[in-house]
Amino acid sequence: MANTKALKAIYDFYDKFLKGTPLACKKGCATCCTTNVSVTSLEVEYILDSGLLTKSLQEKVREAAAQDHFVPSTTINTSAAMCLSENQMPEETSPVTFDPCPLLTNDGLCSIYQARPFSCRAMNSETLCTEGGEAFMAPFLVTVNLAMYQILEHIDSRGWYGNLLDMLTLVSGNREGLQEAADTMEGKIKTNRPLPCFIIPPDETMRxxxxxxxxxxxxxxxxKTVGDLLPENWQILS
Ligand code: SF4
Structure with a gap:
């Protein structure tokens, strides 16, 4: 519960931060709402606590989870730790599919908008994706987004990570469902890990x-503040 409060505080902070960013995204624009969304178990808990995931939405998620979909090969902090130790980054081998997210309404709205995970909040573009074919983000926003993923994983470092469809299907209302899945689902669900370092381009370090x-x-x-949940001397890899 305490960490879902931290998650809400971080989401609110990020929303305020975005207010200074020019965005082309608007209501009903759903190009980025696909089945390629990855989440932590804390974010799943937040969605379940919101009460927005109705039984019929759960059924739609279950049906989508039974189809081929992207499965992240590792967590963000695991990748950062591999960078830090100069190991090779794992390659994504899972297919990236662009089927629409089952939580999308016919009007192009998100059924769980207030509780949507960070991957969805982070999808912001300065130009319309429908026109240019892809999103355009300022480099510092890309940097901040990556750090935010790492922070969310860190505050849920006893939890798990995976595709939203798998996480919502397997959690079955409690975190034990995810522990069991992490042990048995042949790598579909990954175990989170604490923040090893932030990876920041040298010219963005001060900012x-x-x-x-x-x-x-x-x-x-x-x-209590968000800083209390982070490592005291977090380091930057440039
Ligand atoms: S959860 Fe909501 S915002 Fe995220 S991809 Fe699905 S419909 Fe879009």
Missing amino acids: FKSFMRRLSKVEIEGG
């Missing part, structure tokens, strides 16, 4: 530190 100073001060509850 990133300023972003982190502001995020760290965000209050969660009872005087």
